[in-house]
Amino acid sequence: MNDSPRRSPNPNAGKAGKPYRRPKKDPVRILAFEALRAVDERDAYANLVLPPLLRKAREGGNFDARDAALATELVYGTLRRQGTYDAIIAACIDRPLREVDPPVLDVLALGAHQLLGTRIPTHAAVSASVELARVVLGDGRAKFVNAVLRKISADDLDGWLEKVAPSYEDDAEDHLAVVHSHPRWVVSALWDALGGGRAGIEDLLEADNERPEVTLVARPGRSTTDELLDALGEEGGLPGRWSPYAVRMAEGGEPGALDAVREGRAGVQDEGSQLVAAALANAPLEGRDERWLDGCAGPGGKAALLAALAAGRGAALLASEKQPHRARLVERALAGNPGPYQVIAADGTRPPWLPGAFDRVLVDVPCSGLGALRRRPEARWRRRPEDLEGFAPLQRGLLREALSAVRVGGVVGYATCSPHLAETRIVVEDVLKGRGGAEPVEADWIDVRPLMPGVAGLGEGPDVQLWPHLHGTDAMYLALLRRTA
Numbered sequence: 224m225n226d227s228p229r230r231s232p233n234p235n236a237g238k239a240g241k242p243y244r245r246p247k248k249d250p251v252r253i254l255a256f257e258a259l260r261a262v263d264e265r266d267a268y269a270n271l272v273l274p275p276l277l278r279k280a281r282e283g284g285n286f287d288a289r290d291a292a293l294a295t296e297l298v299y300g301t302l303r304r305q306g307t308y309d310a311i312i313a314a315c316i317d318r319p320l321r322e323v324d325p326p327v328l329d330v331l332a333l334g335a336h337q338l339l340g341t342r343i344p345t346h347a348a349v350s351a352s353v354e355l356a357r358v359v360l361g362d363g364r365a366k367f368v369n370a371v372l373r374k375i376s377a378d379d380l381d382g383w384l385e386k387v388a389p390s391y392e393d394d395a396e397d398h399l400a401v402v403h404s405h406p407r408w409v410v411s412a413l414w415d416a417l418g419g420g421r422a423g424i425e426d427l428l429e430a431d432n433e434r435p436e437v438t439l440v441a442r443p444g445r446s447t448t449d450e451l452l453d454a455l456g457e458e459g460g461l462p463g464r465w466s467p468y469a470v471r472m473a474e475g476g477e478p479g480a481l482d483a484v485r486e487g488r489a490g491v492q493d494e495g496s497q498l499v500a501a502a503l504a505n506a507p508l509e510g511r512d513e514r515w516l517d518g519c520a521g522p523g524g525k526a527a528l529l530a531a532l533a534a535g536r537g538a539a540l541l542a543s544e545k546q547p548h549r550a551r552l553v554e555r556a557l558a559g560n561p562g563p564y565q566v567i568a569a570d571g572t573r574p575p576w577l578p579g580a581f582d583r584v585l586v587d588v589p590c591s592g593l594g595a596l597r598r599r600p601e602a603r604w605r606r607r608p609e610d611l612e613g614f615a616p617l618q619r620g621l622l623r624e625a626l627s628a629v630r631v632g633g634v635v636g637y638a639t640c641s642p643h644l645a646e647t648r649i650v651v652e653d654v655l656k657g658r659g660g661a662e663p664v665e666a667d668w669i670d671v672r673p674l675m676p677g678v679a680g681l682g683e684g685p686d687v688q689l690w691p692h693l694h695g696t697d698a699m700y701l702a703l704l705r706r707t708a
Contacts, residue, residue: 594697634706
């Protein structure tokens with residue numbers, strides 16, 4: 224295609240009555256496009272890419288809070304609904320989607336989201352997207368963008384879904400995949416883990432496409448929920464639903480504006496993550512309770528809460544993280560904790576500590592991240608079923624070593640931010656029964672449900688699975704095990 228802006232900066236030059244008009248540069252949409260390109264080209268995560276882009280835009284002036292909110296909605300909304308928008312775009316072009324250049328697809332998806340997923344007027348959504356295309360793609364490809372978006376604007380989202388999604392009766396999983404913008408294999412895996420009929424899985428998939436609340440944690444002994452609520456004001460914050468340490472922020476709130484957060488006495492932490500740490504800390508234990516271990520501590524949220532809880536009982540926490548750069552994040556999260564703690568960079572499958580050295584151990588193992596799709600919507604498009612095979616040996620190895628690290632009578636918490644059965648209960652059962660050639664481990668299940676008082680919908684136990692649509696949390700899994708021999 225000979226449509227590069229460098230080759231043809233002025234396609235109407237020399238044509239009488241058609242003076243060339245330079246495209247309007249919209250900083251909000253240019254920033255959103257840059258974020259999407261980083262996600263696509265560098266496998267970056269939006270929650271890591273977007274904040275520095277927004278900070279730079281604000282420092283440059285003429286970029287206010289409303290601009291930041293719109294840019295954030297454009298990026299996350301486009302990523303969440305990417306599968307749906309791809310299906311709609313494919314119906315509006317005369318070539319396979321894979322033959323369209325990725326930057327062009329990003330502009331088209333941004334335009335589709337404005338047309339179908341926001342209240343931006345149709346003419347404004349098309350016009351702004353075409354202007355963005357002229358700036359970042361060139362005038363030639365902007366004409367293609369204009370033609371496709373005008374076709375998309377001919378119907379609303381419900382109308383398009385009737386056209387591009389197979390019927391539920393013909394193919395239930397494919398229908399849900401297109402309507403709710405999840406890969407088919409993810410729909411299948413989530414449905415298996417959730418069980419039940421159509422209503423539950425649709426509620427879950429829809430919850431994955433909603434913007435999660437910002438939840439704060441008041442670290443015991445260092446801050447209180449009352450302090451956070453007072454700082455936020457009546458309209459700025461609400462108590463957590465389940466965790467006694469949680470405060471929910473009103474939409475648009477800035478955590479870094481709070482003294483307690485800046486000073487590390489409080490932090491941003493999903494309520495499900497708080498519940499996991501609190502349940503391990505509150506599990507009944509006979510005998511000494513002096514040494515705790517977080518065996519997969521990065522980036523430090525659970526470790527900071529555990530350190531604060533341990534300090535309140537005179538216990539010490541060892542926080543271990545394999546990756547040195549993540550271990551530094553843990554050090555930052557724990558800085559200022561009043562009780563004794565230590566942070567080390569170590570491989571939990573080849574640990575430097577002695578067997579039976581700890582009373583409580585948490586391993587929040589690396590996983591597919593399917594439980595945090597609200598926060599990292601791009602993960603659903605990157606993961607493949609075969610990825611779980613790569614995580615499986617690591618998850619089992621970490622749990623085996625955690626059970627070796629705890630004394631007889633001590634407690635191990637196996638946690639993961641995934642509801643996939645292959646990463647949750649199956650891992651625990653395999654380790655306890657010695658499947659895969661390893662020795663069986665003698666340990667008893669502890670019923671987690673009494674350790675999460677007031678939390679409804681925790682199933683039959685003894686382990687628990689939290690859900691976005693039921694609990695408003697990430698889909699965290701927790702099993703608690705007591706070493707018996």
